Amino acid sequence: MDKNKPIIVRYGEIGVKSPKVRKRFERKLISNIKTLIDGKIVLEQGRIFLFPENYEEALESLKKICGVVSFSPTVSTETNYDSIKATVQDYIKDLIEKGQFSIEKSFAVKCRRVGTHDFSSREMAGFCGAAVVDLTGAPVDLSNPDFRLFVEVRDDKTYLYHEKIDGVGGLPIGTQGRLIALVSGGIDSPVASYLMMKRGCDLTILNFNNCPYTSGSSEKVVKIYEKLKEYSAGSDLRLYQVNYGDFLKKCKDEAPERMTCVLCKSGMYQIAEKLAKRENALAIVDGSSVGQVASQTLPNILATRYSTSIPVLSPLIGLDKLEIAEIGKKIGTYDISILPDSGCKAAPKHPETNAVLEKVLEVKKAINMDEETEKVFSSLHEIDLDSE
Amino acid sequence: MDKNKPIIVRYGEIGVKSPKVRKRFERKLISNIKTLIDGKIVLEQGRIFLFPENYEEALESLKKICGVVSFSPTVSTETNYDSIKATVQDYIKDLIEKGQFSIEKSFAVKCRRVGTHDFSSREMAGFCGAAVVDLTGAPVDLSNPDFRLFVEVRDDKTYLYHEKIDGVGGLPIGTQGRLIALVSGGIDSPVASYLMMKRGCDLTILNFNNCPYTSGSSEKVVKIYEKLKEYSAGSDLRLYQVNYGDFLKKCKDEAPERMTCVLCKSGMYQIAEKLAKRENALAIVDGSSVGQVASQTLPNILATRYSTSIPVLSPLIGLDKLEIAEIGKKIGTYDISILPDSGCKAAPKHPETNAVLEKVLEVKKAINMDEETEKVFSSLHEIDLDSE
Numbered sequence: 116m117d118k119n120k121p122i123i124v125r126y127g128e129i130g131v132k133s134p135k136v137r138k139r140f141e142r143k144l145i146s147n148i149k150t151l152i153d154g155k156i157v158l159e160q161g162r163i164f165l166f167p168e169n170y171e172e173a174l175e176s177l178k179k180i181c182g183v184v185s186f187s188p189t190v191s192t193e194t195n196y197d198s199i200k201a202t203v204q205d206y207i208k209d210l211i212e213k214g215q216f217s218i219e220k221s222f223a224v225k226c227r228r229v230g231t232h233d234f235s236s237r238e239m240a241g242f243c244g245a246a247v248v249d250l251t252g253a254p255v256d257l258s259n260p261d262f263r264l265f266v267e268v269r270d271d272k273t274y275l276y277h278e279k280i281d282g283v284g285g286l287p288i289g290t291q292g293r294l295i296a297l298v299s300g301g302i303d304s305p306v307a308s309y310l311m312m313k314r315g316c317d318l319t320i321l322n323f324n325n326c327p328y329t330s331g332s333s334e335k336v337v338k339i340y341e342k343l344k345e346y347s348a349g350s351d352l353r354l355y356q357v358n359y360g361d362f363l364k365k366c367k368d369e370a371p372e373r374m375t376c377v378l379c380k381s382g383m384y385q386i387a388e389k390l391a392k393r394e395n396a397l398a399i400v401d402g403s404s405v406g407q408v409a410s411q412t413l414p415n416i417l418a419t420r421y422s423t424s425i426p427v428l429s430p431l432i433g434l435d436k437l438e439i440a441e442i443g444k445k446i447g448t449y450d451i452s453i454l455p456d457s458g459c460k461a462a463p464k465h466p467e468t469n470a471v472l473e474k475v476l477e478v479k480k481a482i483n484m485d486e487e488t489e490k491v492f493s494s495l496h497e498i499d500l501d502s503e
Numbered sequence: 504m505d506k507n508k509p510i511i512v513r514y515g516e517i518g519v520k521s522p523k524v525r526k527r528f529e530r531k532l533i534s535n536i537k538t539l540i541d542g543k544i545v546l547e548q549g550r551i552f553l554f555p556e557n558y559e560e561a562l563e564s565l566k567k568i569c570g571v572v573s574f575s576p577t578v579s580t581e582t583n584y585d586s587i588k589a590t591v592q593d594y595i596k597d598l599i600e601k602g603q604f605s606i607e608k609s610f611a612v613k614c615r616r617v618g619t620h621d622f623s624s625r626e627m628a629g630f631c632g633a634a635v636v637d638l639t640g641a642p643v644d645l646s647n648p649d650f651r652l653f654v655e656v657r658d659d660k661t662y663l664y665h666e667k668i669d670g671v672g673g674l675p676i677g678t679q680g681r682l683i684a685l686v687s688g689g690i691d692s693p694v695a696s697y698l699m700m701k702r703g704c705d706l707t708i709l710n711f712n713n714c715p716y717t718s719g720s721s722e723k724v725v726k727i728y729e730k731l732k733e734y735s736a737g738s739d740l741r742l743y744q745v746n747y748g749d750f751l752k753k754c755k756d757e758a759p760e761r762m763t764c765v766l767c768k769s770g771m772y773q774i775a776e777k778l779a780k781r782e783n784a785l786a787i788v789d790g791s792s793v794g795q796v797a798s799q800t801l802p803n804i805l806a807t808r809y810s811t812s813i814p815v816l817s818p819l820i821g822l823d824k825l826e827i828a829e830i831g832k833k834i835g836t837y838d839i840s841i842l843p844d845s846g847c848k849a850a851p852k853h854p855e856t857n858a859v860l861e862k863v864l865e866v867k868k869a870i871n872m873d874e875e876t877e878k879v880f881s882s883l884h885e886i887d888l889d890s891e
Contacts, residue, residue: 127823127824128794128795128824284823286793286794291801292801313821314794397802398801404702405674405699405704405816406516406674407516412680413785416785416814417786417813417814421812426804426805428817428820428821429817432699433695433698435672435701436516437515438672
């Protein structure tokens, strides 16, 4: 731990909350960071200053903590001309050695100040710029520089940095309550889950094992769970499964064939609601996107959600497949999702795309939907993570 | 109209639909394009070839048609070596004159082929590359060129282009059914509306006039309507308003003060559902985003949606404020949304953030919510677009 090399951590929307909410969010963000990173943490004027035990590990961990908008490795010094000049020159020397600063390329210094000083931000930027020119002779270009040095003066401490590394953004996980996330092995549902974690929600993942209509292997969903877990610092990410094959068989045997997918999705919501009660969750999240596949028409969305009394949140509802895949690639779930699997053999050749609510309710009654979903729910179990 | 200068229009997800659905979507996309662009349209092998009367206007219009993924102004010729060589050289000469091709910068030719020819795609790319070198002497760089020339050989026709202009993406508007869009003058709801149009939905916009708790001016919502209308080619984008002030007064007078926002949002959904019945709409869309403001906590989302039996789609539910603002800027609603307005003076100083469903239902009963929302709905009217 180097007391002169804090990482400055920026968080965004917390800033606009009321002081009370803000305090609660900041405390949660810091406690989430602490679950991953050992070291000292100081909160000051809307910034977190992190002095990690293991610097490189901390930089990697910060990229996956919900609520962190960006962060910068810094070098700090006392706020006085001599030490600032010396520190700026050492900072640049070090970058030249690493090949990250070239005396032939242009640079600019940007300065921000908090507190009262006998210089303006502009004067300090000029002073630091001169120190760099003294050392390197590199050309200054304020409008379109190749390299930017940031000088942040905070009262009697001054911080130098040149990198602003993107975090996940959003809100600290654990500040918004728990959701039941319907997660399959596909591309969409892991992305939907991630987006809601990013908005501060704890998740309980619910997976439906459609065996014998699928291979019954839980390998993909376990891999997705483990990938999502990387973004869940400070939250208890849970993973449950129910056996859904018998229910699907009943749908296929006793309901009109084209209605299998509608009944399947409808059942998922009803079972998720049961789990929500047990988990004190307040809503369901799924990967629905209007018009993407046959089951995701507006009439089907209406009919499948009708019997569910808690909200179904569908963060992908307005996104294109390409946009969803892009997020999946960024967070690392996409490569797992595209691993080959058997697909679901329960789906009929011509699934209903224009479900009529009254008809669906009638069929649900005929197949004893409430009783059947209760039966499915009684098969709820955790997936053994080690056996996969 | 130049028969040798078609614009190639690409559409995306339609490609993955069943042949029947695909045909329906293609027909709708073409008819949507025709509402904005005069000229000839040819559909061939998953591409639309557009021969517009007014070329420049057509390029602008295509940027705002839902379902168009990208498009390219092209020059076409017969598929034979002599005419391809001559056309390539004319094409490059023209670009040099316009300053869009420099003989000092590197280039590459990419070729795609549909049909049977006595050359491979690679051979044709090489042939065209040699024609450019003959003319200009410019250096070829296949891995990282400054300029790319695309050659698309389709049977006996060959098309040249160098630009791929982004469209809106998504699905043709009018293929998914109608939604009721709750639109205020804020940043979020116009973006949410846009995303659902992009996914192929027709919209009926519903605005709540909170006068006397706001100025009562409809100027902003009319401007937002007109901006959204630019993306609605082929759809009848409707705009309605209800008078909400009396209802808000009743809430303030007769319900616990901190519950005003919860009752307000809850009432909006109930009234939107009434309008949905009249408009044959299948769901509601709004700009909710978890945790963004006091009213958007999970307990409040649950309580406000409980009495609504059609789905509420919230495409922004998993996005950060910055991400939402970015989309708003791209589509041009953001600048309207940030115009100063009076805000809503009905909001209490400490709004409920942890609504308890049972309590909310109790209060709704006490203030005769069902009767009151019926009263509000009877004030439904169109906003006079010219008077604003």
